[in-house]
Amino acid sequence: MHWQVPTLADVLQARRRIAPHLRPTPLYGYAGLSELLGAEVLVKHENHQPVGAFKVRGGVNLISQLDADERARGVIAASTGNHGQSIAYAARLFGVPATICVPEQANPVKVASMRGLGAELIVRGRDFDDAREHCEHLARDGYRYVHSGNEPLLIAGVATETLEILEEAPATDVVIVPIGGGSGAAGACIVAKAVNPDVRVIGVQSDAAPAAFRSWQQGRLVEDRMETFAEGLATRTAFELPQHVLRLLLDDFVLVSDDDIRAAQRRLIETTRNLVEAAGAASLAAALLLREQLAGKTVVLILSGGNASREQLLDVLKRT
Amino acid sequence: MHWQVPTLADVLQARRRIAPHLRPTPLYGYAGLSELLGAEVLVKHENHQPVGAFKVRGGVNLISQLDADERARGVIAASTGNHGQSIAYAARLFGVPATICVPEQANPVKVASMRGLGAELIVRGRDFDDAREHCEHLARDGYRYVHSGNEPLLIAGVATETLEILEEAPATDVVIVPIGGGSGAAGACIVAKAVNPDVRVIGVQSDAAPAAFRSWQQGRLVEDRMETFAEGLATRTAFELPQHVLRLLLDDFVLVSDDDIRAAQRRLIETTRNLVEAAGAASLAAALLLREQLAGKTVVLILSGGNASREQLLDVLKRT
Numbered sequence: 056m057h058w059q060v061p062t063l064a065d066v067l068q069a070r071r072r073i074a075p076h077l078r079p080t081p082l083y084g085y086a087g088l089s090e091l092l093g094a095e096v097l098v099k100h101e102n103h104q105p106v107g108a109f110k111v112r113g114g115v116n117l118i119s120q121l122d123a124d125e126r127a128r129g130v131i132a133a134s135t136g137n138h139g140q141s142i143a144y145a146a147r148l149f150g151v152p153a154t155i156c157v158p159e160q161a162n163p164v165k166v167a168s169m170r171g172l173g174a175e176l177i178v179r180g181r182d183f184d185d186a187r188e189h190c191e192h193l194a195r196d197g198y199r200y201v202h203s204g205n206e207p208l209l210i211a212g213v214a215t216e217t218l219e220i221l222e223e224a225p226a227t228d229v230v231i232v233p234i235g236g237g238s239g240a241a242g243a244c245i246v247a248k249a250v251n252p253d254v255r256v257i258g259v260q261s262d263a264a265p266a267a268f269r270s271w272q273q274g275r276l277v278e279d280r281m282e283t284f285a286e287g288l289a290t291r292t293a294f295e296l297p298q299h300v301l302r303l304l305l306d307d308f309v310l311v312s313d314d315d316i317r318a319a320q321r322r323l324i325e326t327t328r329n330l331v332e333a334a335g336a337a338s339l340a341a342a343l344l345l346r347e348q349l350a351g352k353t354v355v356l357i358l359s360g361g362n363a364s365r366e367q368l369l370d371v372l373k374r375t
Numbered sequence: 376m377h378w379q380v381p382t383l384a385d386v387l388q389a390r391r392r393i394a395p396h397l398r399p400t401p402l403y404g405y406a407g408l409s410e411l412l413g414a415e416v417l418v419k420h421e422n423h424q425p426v427g428a429f430k431v432r433g434g435v436n437l438i439s440q441l442d443a444d445e446r447a448r449g450v451i452a453a454s455t456g457n458h459g460q461s462i463a464y465a466a467r468l469f470g471v472p473a474t475i476c477v478p479e480q481a482n483p484v485k486v487a488s489m490r491g492l493g494a495e496l497i498v499r500g501r502d503f504d505d506a507r508e509h510c511e512h513l514a515r516d517g518y519r520y521v522h523s524g525n526e527p528l529l530i531a532g533v534a535t536e537t538l539e540i541l542e543e544a545p546a547t548d549v550v551i552v553p554i555g556g557g558s559g560a561a562g563a564c565i566v567a568k569a570v571n572p573d574v575r576v577i578g579v580q581s582d583a584a585p586a587a588f589r590s591w592q593q594g595r596l597v598e599d600r601m602e603t604f605a606e607g608l609a610t611r612t613a614f615e616l617p618q619h620v621l622r623l624l625l626d627d628f629v630l631v632s633d634d635d636i637r638a639a640q641r642r643l644i645e646t647t648r649n650l651v652e653a654a655g656a657a658s659l660a661a662a663l664l665l666r667e668q669l670a671g672k673t674v675v676l677i678l679s680g681g682n683a684s685r686e687q688l689l690d691v692l693k694r695t
Contacts, residue, residue, distance in 0.1 A: 086491025107648040171406025328427040
């Protein structure tokens, strides 16, 4: 398949389209994090989005561009939660019917949110890729299928977050982005390299679900195990379009352990007094791993989402 | 003392002054809360402010207006946390030295935040009023003392939150505001009654620290017990200026129990996926108490702050 790789022009269009619906999110500094890393640390609060995650930028951009036929047919998507919330939110905004396929183990707060947004839910399969395969099967019935990674309009939409970052903090040296499907990191790369190629974009994934990392490293799409507790990072396959962008533009890609993510999640919750889901804390876990090379730099951590369930929170906060 | 009661004109000026420093906060609807209350429920996310609480609007407005002499002398304030964070944040913004007196039992995440913002901290006394009395003593040494309630510029500043609400949701019927010192509720009343007198403003306090409630009810300043766990609502005295405004303009004032607040806090965290401190959940606790009279209405809950510590969170989330 030949993908149209989004450009900065597409990101500027996306920003214009989402502006009536989504406010720019804050970029805040925290002395506690700056001290911890010996760097100027800024946190991009995508958890402040209406569905508590960055994905909604892409959903609103994509759904706003559907033609009348696609709107009438309705959209379908598979998700562990944040892509589904994004599509459900945007579909409701534009009066489009939405169906979301979620795996059995999906995060209950994300599922409740999708239901509250009026989406029809289909619970199927053990993990994200099971749900996705079922969804792709159903999509043949006529829905407009919205893949969570292979969609130029989703990538251009989520890329607006990096545009906001580089406008507000032009001295940014490094942006660290959690990677699940890779759309967020692809968007960050497209903007950073167009605005200022000196800005380093670093991706991070859990070593318990490293498909995107291995695919990036090997230059081809590979499957790998999927054992992370961080559902926002939980894919066992990599996706063609984001991987294409990451291969061209991503500066570095690191793996962290699930325990590192839990510790970073606890630290971020305490320091920022924001709810942080596991995936959203991966950027701090990566920064701690790269502490030496980040010293003295201006580092932006993308807090990609805040959708932690009560059980997840208790588990993270109880550990010392 | 004769106070200058802020007017809508002062609030408009405050908005102009804070605009370069603080973004408007989101007003989000949540299906789960609307179902729970049988009303159209919107949440005003003051927890998204840079210090995680509404107070900073007032701090920035006030500090921006200090004269050269006051700036040079520096400011001093007493606080259980959010007023202190607000003054520390604003003082740093304008290069003014800040000293904050906090009680021994102050919330540790708020204390860490004030220290991170560069304020000098003085820990003194058992509760807020002890710290406040010590602070007022120190203030004689020449600092500009910033009282947490008796400051027209603080009230005009925090009132900007209600201006944002009524612009974004003009169909609002009821605004529910947690009351500690009363500056937030006073600001809400000033804006609501100027913009649309039909908007009802309802205050809420814990029945374990009802000084502001009793003072409002009796039409004079009274002291009362201070036993609430919700430090944002924890005063044992009432303040003259906010009480004056509340007596003139507040439509209703209710008391809720600390257990009601804990239950509301847990519910808000789960439904909104935002960190919510106890005081910030009092508005939902009040709405549940007033469920019958709110049915079918558009109700705005002011989520005044998100600064919960890990211990507080664990305590709230562990209960079922």
